[in-house]
Amino acid sequence: METRKDKLKIDCDVLIIGSGAGGGTAARVLAPLVQKGKRIVVADVGPFYTHEHFTQRELEGVDLLWDEGGVFTRDGAINIIMGRMVGGSTGIYTGVTFTVPPEVIQEWAIPGLTYGELEKRFARIKEAINAHVLPDNFVNTNNRLFRNGVEKLGWPCGSIVINVKNCQQQGFCNLGCTVGAKQGTLEVEIPQAIKAGVEIIPNCQIEAVGGNKAWGNLNPAPPDSIPAKHAPGPVEFSAKVIILAGNTFGTSGILLRSQLPGMSPALGGYVTIHPSHTVFGIHPEVVEGFRGFPKTYYCTKFTESHHYYLETCFYYPFVAAKYIEGWGVEHKKIMRDYRKFMAILILNHDRAISTNRIVLQKGVPVLDYRIQKESIESLCHAQRSAARVFFAAGCDRALLPASAKVVLNRKDEPRLEELIGPRHFILNKISIASAHPQGGCRMGKDPATSVTNEWGQVHGYPWLYVCDSSLLPSSTHVNPYLTIMALAERNSEHILETWK
Template structure:
């Protein structure tokens, strides 16, 4: 088939997948331009699937109708495409269904995705469905971020009072507390310092939908992990793939692009084993601290980092000593509908606390309610993260150096009792540089997966299996959050496009006696959906996905669909874990993390219950159609990863003590979600921040 013929049939096929009506067809909307780019970026898929499929489809048109596909009537073209979708054609060089599904997905990406990626000319499809990516005010001004000066590799001091490994939620708090106490601090971040314009807004390459990449770090080349499948097979997984379980790696970590839900853990979250017993096959355990121990630090996190919320909402979540520093964001249209449904059911609901400015604070403006929050950087610098709050404070003291794009490859220790420093590695202009820096204290805050990997990679004569791993606990109990919920389609519009979207929640089924499950969790509406996420995940199970009816489905359902979901109290599993790969290394020759495990059956049972209640809520709110989402049973970690260096009183079953210090050490601390014994039935970031304040305060007291 000639290039001209291929172009003609490609245009004809795409324009039947998304035909012209009062809105542009696929080709008019820029899809062909997008496909041209894709053919270059993924030549293998194009030559192995798309090109032979187009040729076979054209051959079928000639065989059945004695005409090329591009000259057939719309009805005959649609019939051939329906047959291809049903895998009707058995003797094609490629499965006709694989060809159809692959091309349809690409057409949808080009039509509903980001204009910057080559399709969706003028954003016409976004206008068609009612999606608004920018601020509610319509003003697209970007508020400049403050500067975070970096120290060059060759200008680092030989010794610091404290080295903090990781510039995310926990590391940024630790750096500020320690630097403000007069200690000389070095913060080492493996990712880059990315300004707003460098984070990227591509709807196919972000931390909400990372089909081809993400928009922070690590780099896609040279940073693999391995995943061990249930049958023992191993596969290499890349940073943008789901089973990599990536959290954002950049200055600020996940706080750079998170949704910023700022929940405290429930008092019962700290005593799960005492309340429920220990399910068979689990490592469910009580924390060595109680809610009351952490409450003053929750308060510090809310006030010093900045949370907007209603302190009188959600009764029973633990006694509060102070109100939130900012009022809650105003409810969305969706929240108003859901509130009426909850009232019919007799359920208590309330707003969602957010690490987002609802009013001007600390010289930064209030949220402009843009429709592109989670997964992306904030255009107005109103989202409060490590990069624009605590690290700014740390740097302002003059006591803190920051170095980015640098990996800690191992921690040095003496006799398995005292940490002495770190080995740094950096690649710059094609050359690899290494150096050792000594420290009085070391704070590990690289996230549950990378923190465990670092301790395992720091094996020494005293601890041949890794730092803190005398009892084989490092890397175990890896957990994240299992999510469950439901979608509902309404007759009327329920979305007003106000970001961040999540606005109403209930804890009716968190530690509920009537639920009959262990723990339970939160139910809330979801963040504002990207158009592509709506097509991939939020269309009804029987909804048309292409053709005139598919286009109608998108235009009519986007603003009339609500999603309720929530994380459950995941039951930790000792065999869900981080180990070191025996065969795969990163670009510096360091063994990568090897992940293994599955979700405990009790977690799936809790998710099933929560999904049922989400469905009930949507029916009560007036949905005309409701369908459930169900989690898989594979390893859960992801952006809420936790548990691999859990705290406890007994070194036989934990890695750190109740202050976050590695058992047996006097100066090696952990300040991230890996110390969590359980991960709560809510987003864990506020607990990470609170524990970081507590750990850093105790480090200062020790001196």
């Protein structure tokens, strides 16, 4: 399709910018307006791939990520992984559908937002996306070893609720589900919205909003993706309501670039990311964690006391190599035991502070985030806990990034306090990742400390809403997918109820 030079003007009633967990849910809730003659458009910066596109290969999966996986905090210390496609990050997550702890909602103190109300939404959404605890035949060796290790230590082991249907246990959830079993936004909300008449415009980069308008550029569709029906080129949307759902980076970036008068000083601020490590143990027997469903158990033993969760996980050779400290022959020999790797994901729930914020750098949203001392201590404590789980599960070696030694042996277990600690936690040397950026456009009552009101409506801008992870005033503690959907549903229902 040839590129246009003239500006394409699209008039609609609702423009939703972003199609991940938040934007997809907003499209699903607002879709009935189409039957009343209203036009709803979803514009997403990413391409529209179907699950037929996914190939289970790491190198080919990078085009599903923002900057091909190359997004970092401004100090370069933490790698932020986010999906960049129709369906957003739900295209590359594992289907984890955690319910936010009630104390988080109490801490938010959003007027009218009660845990009781959210609980009903969680139940309804979970049913719609087939979220359930997986049966025993889904528990692969890596998960079984985790449960054995955690239970041997006397720690609680919970089952993760996962939203899959007809899952074939191929084991490549994080590279996109090749069979469409994962009931994320790409498979559930987007098809529902399209069926109801909602128009999807992929590859559409929105630069700014203002006065019921949005401006941007429609880029060419990459091969193997569903193109927009419009030719590439500049685009201007006019809409009665604009919903921002481009995640912490995208939504905060659009609002910062828009320079709307009277915007809250909280814009871009209070970002939390769940700094995380993937750590490995080496078992004497073959584990083959890359086979079967990667994630079925978690442990909350230190959630209240030290602010982290331990979850099962598994990753493919390149990502595994990246998370293991060191290089040279020693690292290469460790990788030769890849089939015997046992893997644990550590998630720290970091504190929301105003200075951890999205800023613009040459017009591009960048996260200016300094990991706090308490998060480093938490992650070190979590590494010691993971080591104990590995040894309790029968591993004879453990690979922890903040350790004095690349490889810890079983005989090192009594010295974990001495061997793993903040003095070995060297930023920009060890790999830290985040897949859960939250905040930047936090909800609240006071425009001095929040960007939107209790319905996600931007303070002072009745036509402008936010329906994504950027709303969250502080960390959800757990994977935020379900919370984002519930808030997006709540905000979208408010739009429907107040539609004139």
